[in-house]
Amino acid sequence: DAGITQSPRHKVTETGTPVTLRCHQTENHRYMYWYRQDPGHGLRLIHYSYGVKDTDKGEVSDGYSVSRSKTEDFLLTLESATSSQTSVYFCAISKGQGAEAFFGQGTRLTVV
Amino acid sequence: TQLLEQSPQFLSIQEGENLTVYCNSSSVFSSLQWYRQEPGEGPVLLVTVVTGGEVKKLKRLTFQFGDARKDSSLHITAAQPGDTGLYLCAGARRGSGGSNYKLTFGKGTLLTVNP
Structure with a gap:
C-alpha cells in the first residue's frame, strides 16, 4: 500500500468553525490531491498541488483552501465549515500528471 | 454535465454470473483508469x-x-462475492488553457454479488 495517512479519520464540528484536514505521504510523489465524495456526485476534485507551494483549484474549491509547505504534507482547510461540507474527504497522490492515483483511507467530516 | 457517465449505477447479481459496466464520454482522454472502492x-x-x-x-x-x-x-x-464494491472509471485529460492533466471520475457502479 502507498504510504498515505489522513488525519483525523473522523471529525464532527459545528457550523462556522475552522477545520483542517491533513494528508501525509511517505512516497515522495510530486502531485497531491484533495477530493470529496458524496452520494450522487462521485469523487470531485477540490484542490491539488504539483509541488511545494504550488497549488491549483479543482472543480469544487469554493470554501476550501490548501497549503503545501513540504513535499510530504498537504493540508485542506475549511475556513468556516458549513453543513454542505459534510462529506468524506480523500487525499490522493500521484507521480505524474494524470497518472495513477493512490488514495488515503478518507476522513469522514460531519458539520452540525 | 457529467464528463464521464457510468452505467449502470447499481448492479446486483448472483455469484457465477457475468457482467459488464460502461464508462462513456464525449471527450477524448489520454488514458483511462479503473478503480475499485470498498466500504470505508x-x-x-x-x-x-x-x-x-x-x-x-x-x-x-x-x-x-x-x-x-x-x-x-x-x-x-463468473463474478464472486469478493468482487462486490464500487467501480469507478477516471479519465485523464489536460485542463483548460493547457494546464496540468487532471483526473475526472465517473460516479461509479455499485456492484453487489450475492452468494
Whole structure:
C-alpha cells in the first residue's frame, strides 16, 4: 500500500468553525490531491498541488483552501465549515500528471 | 454535465454470473483508469488503459478502451462475492488553457454479488 495517512479519520464540528484536514505521504510523489465524495456526485476534485507551494483549484474549491509547505504534507482547510461540507474527504497522490492515483483511507467530516 | 457517465449505477447479481459496466464520454482522454472502492476505504487502482482499442485482462476482469479513447468497459466473468464494491472509471485529460492533466471520475457502479 502507498504510504498515505489522513488525519483525523473522523471529525464532527459545528457550523462556522475552522477545520483542517491533513494528508501525509511517505512516497515522495510530486502531485497531491484533495477530493470529496458524496452520494450522487462521485469523487470531485477540490484542490491539488504539483509541488511545494504550488497549488491549483479543482472543480469544487469554493470554501476550501490548501497549503503545501513540504513535499510530504498537504493540508485542506475549511475556513468556516458549513453543513454542505459534510462529506468524506480523500487525499490522493500521484507521480505524474494524470497518472495513477493512490488514495488515503478518507476522513469522514460531519458539520452540525 | 457529467464528463464521464457510468452505467449502470447499481448492479446486483448472483455469484457465477457475468457482467459488464460502461464508462462513456464525449471527450477524448489520454488514458483511462479503473478503480475499485470498498466500504470505508479509498479507491484502489485496478488498471490503466492508454491506447485506443486496448484490451487488458486482470484474472476474471477484462478492460477495454474504445478506439476513439472516449469510452471504456469492464467485463467480469463468473463474478464472486469478493468482487462486490464500487467501480469507478477516471479519465485523464489536460485542463483548460493547457494546464496540468487532471483526473475526472465517473460516479461509479455499485456492484453487489450475492452468494
